[in-house]
Amino acid sequence: MADAPYKLILLRHGESEWNEKNLFTGWVDVNLNAKGEKEAVRGGELIKDAGLTPDVLHTSVLKRAIRTSQLALESMDRLWLPVRRSWRLNERHYGALQGKDKAQTLAEFGEEQFMLWRRSYDTPPPVLEDGGEYSQSDDPRYATIPSELRPRTECLKDVVVRMLPYWYDTIVPDLLAGRTVLVAAHGNSLRALVKHLDGISDEDIASLNIPTGIPLVYDLDSDFHPVNPGGTYLDPAAAAAAIEAVKNQGKGKK
Numbered sequence: 542m543a544d545a546p547y548k549l550i551l552l553r554h555g556e557s558e559w560n561e562k563n564l565f566t567g568w569v570d571v572n573l574n575a576k577g578e579k580e581a582v583r584g585g586e587l588i589k590d591a592g593l594t595p596d597v598l599h600t601s602v603l604k605r606a607i608r609t610s611q612l613a614l615e616s617m618d619r620l621w622l623p624v625r626r627s628w629r630l631n632e633r634h635y636g637a638l639q640g641k642d643k644a645q646t647l648a649e650f651g652e653e654q655f656m657l658w659r660r661s662y663d664t665p666p667p668v669l670e671d672g673g674e675y676s677q678s679d680d681p682r683y684a685t686i687p688s689e690l691r692p693r694t695e696c697l698k699d700v701v702v703r704m705l706p707y708w709y710d711t712i713v714p715d716l717l718a719g720r721t722v723l724v725a726a727h728g729n730s731l732r733a734l735v736k737h738l739d740g741i742s743d744e745d746i747a748s749l750n751i752p753t754g755i756p757l758v759y760d761l762d763s764d765f766h767p768v769n770p771g772g773t774y775l776d777p778a779a780a781a782a783a784i785e786a787v788k789n790q791g792k793g794k795k
């Protein structure tokens with residue numbers, strides 16, 4: 542393998558209560574379900590069995606990612622790791638779709654609009670008005686984000702824009718310091734990071750899905766380009782099946 546000084550492990554949270562119900566989630570802070578907890582433990586075991594030892598953890602500020610990281614770290618007896626959390630690793634804000642049923646949304650608006658909202662690079666869902674049941678406008682954890690920066694909906698392009706400063710300013714310095722970095726985050730914030738790492742086009746990113754709970758390892762060269770493009774899933778067979786399930790969400794299958 543070409544020279545690859547940096548090791549990055551990406552982990553999407555385990556299945557959540559709303560993944561199970563097939564609801565658009567975004568910034569709504571739902572918990573893991575029992576299957577998701579098991580996936581998180583297994584994710585940690587996979588990392589350990591691969592001989593990897595994360596030195597630092599980065600998570601979003603949403604409990605499904607935080608709990609996944611804790612369960613994974615516990616299963617490798619590394620709960621003691623230093624941890625940084627940022628809203629910049631949060632799931633994509635799903636705007637007015639938050640809390641809506643994916644299958645009903647597909648039936649109501651049709652496949653084309655559904656896929657535009659769900660996977661197009663630059664078409665955000667309608668804005669979520671402040672103060673509603675699924676709004677985070679009064680959530681204290683976001684109180685320090687200036688209002689012009691605070692999303693009320695996001696497309697993937699918006700996620701790339703808000704996530705990249707965190708990549709460059711916080712994760713890259715950890716890699717440069719020689720640390721193996723574990724990032725526990727979400728389907729769409731990880732799609733944004735993978736798009737950046739692999740240089741995936743705005744069109745091609747639409748068909749890339751990330752499964753819950755299966756670690757994806759990148760070996761990065763000195764310019765932070767993957768020497769293993771696309772990364773390496775630690776359980777490739779399970780990842781392939783789970784990717785297909787994510788793709789089919791909304792079609793009555795999970």
Ligand SMILES: O=C(O)[C@@H](CO)OP(=O)(O)O
Nearest residue numbers: 564565566567632659728
């Ligand atoms: O609902 C969401 O927040 C995300 C991830 O679960 O869904 P999707 O894969 O449809 O972008």
